[in-house]
Amino acid sequence: MPVIVKLPSGNWRAQVRRKGKYISNTFRRRADADTWALETERTIDKGLDPKAINPRSVQTFSDVIDLHIQDMQEVGKTIRRSKSAVLEALKLTLGGYRLQEITRSMLIDYGKKRAKQGAGPATLAIDLSFIGTMLTHAAAVHGIAVSPEEVRLARVALKRLDLVGNASERDRRPTQNELDDLIRHFDEKPRQLIPVGRMIRFAVATAMRQEEICKITWDDVDIRNRMVTVRDRKDPRKKDGNNQRVPMLNLTKYDAWEVLLEQRIVTRGIGRVFPHHHKSAGTAFQRACKELKIDDLHFHDLRHEGTSRLFEAGLKIEQVALVTGHKDWKMLRRYTNLRPETLHPKSTQADFENQSLVPQVLAGFMSSKGARP
Secondary structure, three states: OOEEEEOOOOOEEEEEEEOOEEEEEEEOOHHHHHHHHHHHHHHHHOOOOOOOOOHHHOOEHHHHHHHHHHHHHHOOOOOOHHHHHHHHHHHHHHOOOEHHHOOHHHHHHHHHHHHHOOOOHHHHHHHHHHHHHHHHHHHHHHOOOOOHHHHHHHHHHHHHOOOOOOOOOOOOOOOHHHHHHHHHHHHOOOOOOOOHHHHHHHHHHHOOOHHHHHHOEHHHEEOOOOEEEEOOOOOOOOOOOOOEEEEOOOOOOOOHHHHHHHHHHHHOOOOEOOOOOHHHHHHHHHHHHHHOOOOOOOOOHHHHHHHHHHHHOOOOHHHHHHHHOOOOHHHHHOOOOOOHHHHOOHHHHHHHHOHHHHHHHHHHHHHHOOOOO
């Protein structure tokens, strides 16, 4: 017998277990859940795959999501973890709606409800993006009568209500004292298995992400040319095969190559350079910040810091991009927070720090204005 359960969202989740097979689906109405469960049991009894979706049977938004996933799997494209999590959440909240019920007004109400639950503008923007993607896929690939235009109009309305927007850009840069304190904190702990202090130096030196640092193997290290290959580097336009060779520089006060040589002694050049889980390193970093009373600092902020220091060292945009992996200035700018005082040439700073020159500068300025000094 199928199991029909009412969810906190008001939708109905139907679960069918039959002949060793399990499948579930979400519906807005109890009657739709009962009908689907009965048809699914009959499909299993006929020896057919209950997860094989016939586009003609697509009635709900949950069906649209399943159809999209099935199509992606057929062409060999993997649904990544973050996307899978969003789609599962959408199935729970919107999966029970029939396609004709997905209108502008319904999506606006959905957005307002999500905002009251604590969803920020960026989170809601992601939700709407995936909703639009699912409906567009169904219409373009299978000719299913849905209107992605309803999603666009809802997005405009929610944006005007300030419920949809971009994530706020962080501008938190650690001070040198904070970095020194953190590195000393870890280096002075002999029982600390994860070399977080060394990872902090490497992160600032290379502007790499935490996960990238823990993924590098010694096979990825080109000792002769002092280069490291970062495999499958994050890129919104290319999910796989985006490998990038990154130079190990000494421009940010920390020498990336020196850190690698230190790790080579520890690991004997076998396996991963930093053979630790990136989340464990992140947890240790946050614990240290709490102990040292360093407020609002994340490990990812070290990527911002490294990027900014590369610019402050005099590298051009295209040169910094070779290190950070960014494809254009707009993306790179988000990770760059230059300190205004670094714009002064050192020679100019030295001249103006010399108090004996100040009267001369002022006198020249006043005489050019036709005024007495």
